[in-house]
Amino acid sequence: xxxRSPILNLLLRRLGISVIVxxxxxxxxxxxxxxxxxxxxxxxxxxxxxxxxxxxxxxEMHLDESLPVQYGYFxxxxxxGDLGTSxxxxxxxxxxxxxxxxxxxxxxxxxxxxxxxxxxPLGILAARYRGAWPDHLVRVLALLTVSAPSxxxxxxxMLLFAFYLPLxxxxxxxxxxxxxxRVTGFLTIDTLLAGNIAAFLDALHHLILPAVALSLSxxxxxxxxxxxxxxxxxxxxxxxxxxxYGFFPSRIARIYAFRPSLIxxxxxxxxxxxxxxxxxxxxxxxFAWPGLSRYGVNxxxxxxxxAIMGTVLIIALTFLIVNIIIDLxxxxxxxxxxxxTRGSP
Amino acid sequence: MASLVRLPIVDKALVEANxxxxxxxxxxxxxxxxxxxxxxxxxxxxxxTVMGKWDGYFLGVPEAAPDAVRVRYGLEPATVRTLIAQGxxxxxxxxxxxxxxxxxxxxxxxxxxxxxxxAFYFKMNTTKPPLDDVNCRxxxxxxxxxxxxxxxxxxxxxxxxxxxxTGAIPVGMYGSKPADMTLSQDMEAAKASLAACAYDPADIxxxxxxxxxxxxxxxxxxxxxSNFNELGIKSHITKLPWALFxxxxxxxxxxxxxxxxxxxxVTGDPDTLLYGMYHSSNQGTWQSPEYLSDDKVxxxxxxxxxAPDxxxxxAAYAALNDRLMEIAPTIYGFDRQSVFAASNRxxxxxxxxxxxxxxxxxxxxxxxxxxMTQ
Numbered sequence: 237x238x239x240r241s242p243i244l245n246l247l248l249r250r251l252g253i254s255v256i257v258x259x260x261x262x263x264x265x266x267x268x269x270x271x272x273x274x275x276x277x278x279x280x281x282x283x284x285x286x287x288x289x290x291x292x293x294x295x296e297m298h299l300d301e302s303l304p305v306q307y308g309y310f311x312x313x314x315x316x317g318d319l320g321t322s323x324x325x326x327x328x329x330x331x332x333x334x335x336x337x338x339x340x341x342x343x344x345x346x347x348x349x350x351x352x353x354x355x356x357p358l359g360i361l362a363a364r365y366r367g368a369w370p371d372h373l374v375r376v377l378a379l380l381t382v383s384a385p386s387x388x389x390x391x392x393x394m395l396l397f398a399f400y401l402p403l404x405x406x407x408x409x410x411x412x413x414x415x416x417x418r419v420t421g422f423l424t425i426d427t428l429l430a431g432n433i434a435a436f437l438d439a440l441h442h443l444i445l446p447a448v449a450l451s452l453s454x455x456x457x458x459x460x461x462x463x464x465x466x467x468x469x470x471x472x473x474x475x476x477x478x479x480x481y482g483f484f485p486s487r488i489a490r491i492y493a494f495r496p497s498l499i500x501x502x503x504x505x506x507x508x509x510x511x512x513x514x515x516x517x518x519x520x521x522x523f524a525w526p527g528l529s530r531y532g533v534n535x536x537x538x539x540x541x542x543a544i545m546g547t548v549l550i551i552a553l554t555f556l557i558v559n560i561i562i563d564l565x566x567x568x569x570x571x572x573x574x575x576x577t578r579g580s581p
Numbered sequence: 582m583a584s585l586v587r588l589p590i591v592d593k594a595l596v597e598a599n600x601x602x603x604x605x606x607x608x609x610x611x612x613x614x615x616x617x618x619x620x621x622x623x624x625x626x627x628x629x630t631v632m633g634k635w636d637g638y639f640l641g642v643p644e645a646a647p648d649a650v651r652v653r654y655g656l657e658p659a660t661v662r663t664l665i666a667q668g669x670x671x672x673x674x675x676x677x678x679x680x681x682x683x684x685x686x687x688x689x690x691x692x693x694x695x696x697x698x699x700a701f702y703f704k705m706n707t708t709k710p711p712l713d714d715v716n717c718r719x720x721x722x723x724x725x726x727x728x729x730x731x732x733x734x735x736x737x738x739x740x741x742x743x744x745x746x747t748g749a750i751p752v753g754m755y756g757s758k759p760a761d762m763t764l765s766q767d768m769e770a771a772k773a774s775l776a777a778c779a780y781d782p783a784d785i786x787x788x789x790x791x792x793x794x795x796x797x798x799x800x801x802x803x804x805x806x807s808n809f810n811e812l813g814i815k816s817h818i819t820k821l822p823w824a825l826f827x828x829x830x831x832x833x834x835x836x837x838x839x840x841x842x843x844x845x846x847v848t849g850d851p852d853t854l855l856y857g858m859y860h861s862s863n864q865g866t867w868q869s870p871e872y873l874s875d876d877k878v879x880x881x882x883x884x885x886x887x888a889p890d891x892x893x894x895x896a897a898y899a900a901l902n903d904r905l906m907e908i909a910p911t912i913y914g915f916d917r918q919s920v921f922a923a924s925n926r927x928x929x930x931x932x933x934x935x936x937x938x939x940x941x942x943x944x945x946x947x948x949x950x951x952x953m954t955q
Contacts, residue, residue, distance in 0.1 A: 254860055273825070274824075274825050274828050275828055275831075278827075278828045278831055279824045279825065279827065279828040282827055282867075321607075324626070325610070325626040326606055326607050326610040326611075326625075327607065327610070327611065327675055329879075335625070336627060380772065391659050394659060394660070394663055395659070395663070398663050398667065399662070399663045399667075402666075402667055405667075405669075406660060406663050406664065406667070407653070407656070407669065408628065408629075409659060412651070520656065521657055522657050522659065522660060523658055523660070524653065524655065524656050525627035526625055527627075528628040530627060530655070531627055534627070534655075535722075537793075537822040537824055537825070538822075538824040539824070539825070539828075
């Protein structure tokens with residue numbers, strides 16, 4: 237047995253599991269995409285195509301083969317880095333993903349930052365003043381944000397801050413007056429690389445409303461969970477002892493109550509973050525955001541098999557990466573988890 | 582003929598130089614290669630296509646025409662309303678729900694219209710029981726509340742997305758009936774027709790579909806469901822995305838009992854409206870989910886297509902109109918008029934001044950003939 241650091245062990249184990257999960261997801265989606273109603277060749281060619289044209293396309297797409305053979309073709313292409321051509325955009329799926337993924341990631345990253353930056357402090361505030369009015373206020377706010385879906389918030393925010401108070405733009409990622417060379421696809425980065433601060437601020441301006449709409453339900457969840465965990469921690473004897481020693485309440489809240497309470501919150505935040513990739517669809521639709529979630533729904537509606545597979549795999553991969561990062565963070569924060577992995581294969 | 586007036590003319594050398602497939606489809610789906618007044622400057626299939634003025638156009642491009650045109654895709658109605666209010670959008674799509682168009686008009690937007698050559702149809706699958714029985718189809722046609730349908734599409738007192746139908750052919754075209762002979766609900770006649778139907782109403786369950794991209798159609802589906810319920814006929818409503826609908830209609834078994842469709846004549850000639858819908862050689866396209874096969878209809882359509890003069894064509898299409906009313910493959914909802922809410926920064930004579938309107942479907946959107954006023 238080779239001795240490795242516990243964190244490296246954990247990382248290798250998670251990577252191994254992720255590969256298995258990805259293969260499982262690809263098989264599942266491959267089958268589901270093919271059994272839902274509709275002939276992809278007919279949908280792609282339209283109702284005016286002749287049966288011969290449809291049959292020719294079916295053959296080109298290997299749809300006349302058995303499912304295992306079709307899956308074999310798919311895996312072979314994926315290993316060559318080829319996800320096929322999208323019947324929706326008539327372009328390589330890899331090109332579509334490269335174009336649309338950065339828009340969604342940029343949106344989800346900012347939404348994730350807002351979720352953490354607002355959700356955790358609100359949870360700490362509610363726990364610190366548990367039973368008092370700040371606690372009640374945070375609980376009501378959390379309930380409101382959790383109970384209404386993101387697209388409702390998207391429309392409400394748009395009406396308030398774009399229609400009645402025209403403070404924010406509501407469509408697209410950048411104003412027409414700016415032309416920025418695409419480097420990473422992340423406009424906030426590309427504008428900075430171009431040295432165009434005005435364009436950077438404009439890109440950020442376009443991001444704010446959709447990111448806030450997407451983050452609101454996560455903020456509520458993070459606040460509620462952090463509060464619940466901290467309230468439980470406040471009951472622990474060592475907190476009582478810290479209070480007896482006369483430590484400042486803010487120090488007790490920040491160091492002794494919050495840190496141990498962060499671990500369950502981190503798990504949920506990680507899941508929320510990954511779930512936002514899929515949930516971004518309606519927010520992207522309301523704000524005309526050209527992202528991957530919207531693309532995913534469009535290709536599902538058109539039964540665009542290659543694009544469905546590509547989109548789902550990318551979202552699954554993102555989900556797995558975020559989960560690995562969260563697992564590593566938790567291991568760093570909690571020595572018991574870190575050392576329990578020692579010696580694992 | 583219907584497709585000839587839309588034949589795209591492209592720069593052959595440019596396409597051949599860039600084509601990666603037989604017809605250069607991949608290249609043409611992302612690049613301009615045409616000979617028109619505007620050229621594509623950028624294209625994102627999920628967001629927008631941007632076009633710039635091309636001064637080399639052989640007819641010239643007026644100074645007042647927009648310098649650039651952005652065609653935005655997939656905008657939500659609430660987004661369109663806000664964009665127009667913010668001055669960031671000029672002409673909305675015709676598929677906005679009437680109340681959004683109404684709200685935009687109340688906010689000061691102008692209403693542009695294009696119409697007269699198309700209609701809104703509720704198409705019945707004539708191969709599927711019980712709609713393979715003409716009496717049953719007649720019963721549904723007579724039970725439909727045409728008056729409420731017209732109220733549902735009114736934008737304001739002056740503008741509506743349609744006018745009452747008089748038959749299969751919109752008023753004003755060859756073979757159409759006078760404007761005052763409008764269709765109306767007749768429940769007594771519907772009950773009589775249903776009594777003559779070979780199927781037991783208790784066993785009937787009609788599938789009414791609506792196209793997911795056109796929210797207005799859901800309301801018509803609900804209206805029909807209510808009307809048919811009065812007759813004692815059960816029905817259920819199915820929401821179909823356009824792509825799935827277009828796939829389903831390729832076989833009569835998968836085609837819903839009732840499909841809702843806006844169909845326009847490409848040139849204002851009834852042939853371009855009716856031949857694709859009703860000739861038995863055209864079954865199972867998005868225009869013809871009726872799967873109609875009727876010798877007389879075929880004969881009248883062919884007669885209309887080959888008649889050498891206006892009188893002959895009028896006679897053929899009038900006979901066709903009567904025959905289509907008699908066998909009722911379709912509920913003729915209303916004669917359609919497309920309504921577009923638009924900002925006041927743009928002037929579109931072809932869509933606001935009848936003397937400047939074109940007889941060709943969609944030609945009102947010739948960008949070079951639009952004028953920016955601000």
